[in-house]
Amino acid sequence: MVRKIVMKNLTCSTCINKIEKRTSRLSYVNSASFNYTNQILLVDFKDDYNEETALKEIKSIVDMLEDNIDTHYYGTGKAEKKPSFLREYFYVLIGMIIITITFFIYRIPQYFNMIFNTNYELVLPVWAIFVMYWVGYVFLVSRLLKLLIKSFKKFNFFNENTLMIIATFAAMFLGKYEESIAVIILYSIGEHLQTLAVQRSKNEITALMGIKIEYANVLIDDKIVIKDPMQIKVGDVLVVKNGERIPVDGVVTQGSTSLNTSSLTGESKLLHAEVGTKVMSGNICVGDVIQMTAEKEYQDSTMAKVIDLIENSTNAKSKTEMFITQFSRVYTPIVVLLAALLVIFGLIFEPNNVTTPTGYIYRAAIFLVISCPCSLVLSVPLSYFAGIGSAAKNGILFKGSTFLHTLTDVKTIAMDKTGTLTYGAFFVKEYTDEETLKLAASIEKYSNHPIAEAIVEYYKDDIYDIENVKEIPGYGISGELNGHEILAGSKRFLTNNGVEVNQSKLPVGSYTFIAKDKIYIGYVIVKDELKETSMETVRRLTKNYDTVMLTGDNEDSAKDIALKLGGIEYYSELLPEQKLEKFNAIRTNSISLYVGDGINDAPLLKNADIGVSMGSATDLAIEVSDIIIVNDDLRLLEKAIHIAKKTRSIATQNIIFSMTIKLAFLVLSAFGSMVMWLSIFADVGVTLLCVLNALRIIYMKFIEKQKVSTIK
Numbered sequence: 026m027v028r029k030i031v032m033k034n035l036t037c038s039t040c041i042n043k044i045e046k047r048t049s050r051l052s053y054v055n056s057a058s059f060n061y062t063n064q065i066l067l068v069d070f071k072d073d074y075n076e077e078t079a080l081k082e083i084k085s086i087v088d089m090l091e092d093n094i095d096t097h098y099y100g101t102g103k104a105e106k107k108p109s110f111l112r113e114y115f116y117v118l119i120g121m122i123i124i125t126i127t128f129f130i131y132r133i134p135q136y137f138n139m140i141f142n143t144n145y146e147l148v149l150p151v152w153a154i155f156v157m158y159w160v161g162y163v164f165l166v167s168r169l170l171k172l173l174i175k176s177f178k179k180f181n182f183f184n185e186n187t188l189m190i191i192a193t194f195a196a197m198f199l200g201k202y203e204e205s206i207a208v209i210i211l212y213s214i215g216e217h218l219q220t221l222a223v224q225r226s227k228n229e230i231t232a233l234m235g236i237k238i239e240y241a242n243v244l245i246d247d248k249i250v251i252k253d254p255m256q257i258k259v260g261d262v263l264v265v266k267n268g269e270r271i272p273v274d275g276v277v278t279q280g281s282t283s284l285n286t287s288s289l290t291g292e293s294k295l296l297h298a299e300v301g302t303k304v305m306s307g308n309i310c311v312g313d314v315i316q317m318t319a320e321k322e323y324q325d326s327t328m329a330k331v332i333d334l335i336e337n338s339t340n341a342k343s344k345t346e347m348f349i350t351q352f353s354r355v356y357t358p359i360v361v362l363l364a365a366l367l368v369i370f371g372l373i374f375e376p377n378n379v380t381t382p383t384g385y386i387y388r389a390a391i392f393l394v395i396s397c398p399c400s401l402v403l404s405v406p407l408s409y410f411a412g413i414g415s416a417a418k419n420g421i422l423f424k425g426s427t428f429l430h431t432l433t434d435v436k437t438i439a440m441d442k443t444g445t446l447t448y449g450a451f452f453v454k455e456y457t458d459e460e461t462l463k464l465a466a467s468i469e470k471y472s473n474h475p476i477a478e479a480i481v482e483y484y485k486d487d488i489y490d491i492e493n494v495k496e497i498p499g500y501g502i503s504g505e506l507n508g509h510e511i512l513a514g515s516k517r518f519l520t521n522n523g524v525e526v527n528q529s530k531l532p533v534g535s536y537t538f539i540a541k542d543k544i545y546i547g548y549v550i551v552k553d554e555l556k557e558t559s560m561e562t563v564r565r566l567t568k569n570y571d572t573v574m575l576t577g578d579n580e581d582s583a584k585d586i587a588l589k590l591g592g593i594e595y596y597s598e599l600l601p602e603q604k605l606e607k608f609n610a611i612r613t614n615s616i617s618l619y620v621g622d623g624i625n626d627a628p629l630l631k632n633a634d635i636g637v638s639m640g641s642a643t644d645l646a647i648e649v650s651d652i653i654i655v656n657d658d659l660r661l662l663e664k665a666i667h668i669a670k671k672t673r674s675i676a677t678q679n680i681i682f683s684m685t686i687k688l689a690f691l692v693l694s695a696f697g698s699m700v701m702w703l704s705i706f707a708d709v710g711v712t713l714l715c716v717l718n719a720l721r722i723i724y725m726k727f728i729e730k731q732k733v734s735t736i737k
Contacts, residue, residue, distance in 0.1 A: 032096050120164030124161035169209075274304070274306050423651070437571045441619075442575075446659070447586065451535065468502055638650035
């Protein structure tokens, strides 16, 4: 059982890794993964866990590592108020006041004498000035000292607080008072700005999914009762007014209106809805009042799934994120070791230059300031989550950042035909005679296949009562009518059941053959239309990817669609297991992607490296897929690739920029060419820049406007 545990105010990246690791080691836990943006730990518990005991032990793990963390199960308890800035940095501010006074007493007269060639004496003796510097320093580092003592109790020695105190204390010891104090002040300011920047980024991303439905108007005995969406049951009659969101998926039963679908699709165009129109939760009514019947409960509706996918999308982490997590665990100890080796080198080869103002201890102290890996640990996951949020705003749902990462490596794209490349809205084009059509409609009413639904909808008269109905997916359906065996399906299905189909050339379309008591009696042909967007999209994808169509439809229909798509490679008349075999044969060793929407596509969606399902797909197809295109527009697959490539590019930029700056500063400090106050830029400064760079994914509007033909 997976439970969400809220850990409000947890921002320490090092602590997060340790919480995940230690929680996973509990005997009743299978795994644990922290969602940084939502500050929720997803814990996969074993069946025999005790809810109260588990929360208590996990909370103790958190409290050992961090203060002021409100830990509770999702949906229970109230988050504790985070300490105010003044309360958290009170002693730091006192230290800054003492240092400012000391600086004016000590330095201003010196500068005055230097400029005007005078000889004013200090108000206080030099020793008092130095005492004030040390007192101010103690106040400045008091917050870090508190965290240092706590971390030592937990045997956590390598963290940014420990390194900062050691480094600045070494600088104070060497007489670099003002430089050491400048580093502490800059670090404190930078740390606060970093927290604000990360919080801002989290708010920006969370705003992308700020589409929660607060209430629903339920019609009960001709009266409107306002209910929580979670209370809606299938069959309830709902009233949706102008400006309100549709709370659950359903069908319009009264009135007509226009719907703003931008929350789900990212496009501002309006959708007309009238009686009989199926509508999805999250769409906004911008016209007249309508009544609708709920077809799903809230937790099963489109909007609830969208929100859940976004909230949990960072649990399936990309390779880059996992690498950074592992790297950060060894990076800091390695830098600390290098700092120690630098001092040892000085003791052996230049003992007179160890404790000098620019000597080896000072250089080692700079090493420690630079060593914090926060810029990587924060910005890389943030980049991927921003990419996922941006994609969701455009109607593309990723089930994890690993799929966002893998999408950039795709070489082979295979697609289903019906409902993916075509509308999936079949219409009856031709049939042998009325009796054939009546038999087809009578038996096909027991199937939910789009072709069957088209036949049933087309035939308006009374139908036969068929019994003992059995359906074989991919083949056809059988039943009994007054003791007579009725078969309806593909030519192969009838042939396998001993029926000889004597039918010459048929028009292009998808056909259903009908037999009665092993005797072939006729056919019904239905046709499907190619989506306008499919033609232009597939033609562009073919330029850069190995693109192929896999369908269970007949050769003529498949060939007709393939030619309209630019003559792409295709395979027709495939059963579900044959689709899978053919897909495995064409994918070779490349990263593969499959796009589908039906139950028959589920095996391929699960087997492919990336499975993409359309929004109208069956629940099973959506369940096993990795990416969901909400509005069935294949162009969004291209947009998903754009966003994935931009996200990976920005994450790579952050890694290269961060490591380049840190390595450059480390080399300069090793040779004594770096001052400590500037080295703070390699820590907090780089982190701030990387976080802001990650936010570009959200703000870059060109992702939505640029021509999709630029994919490379």
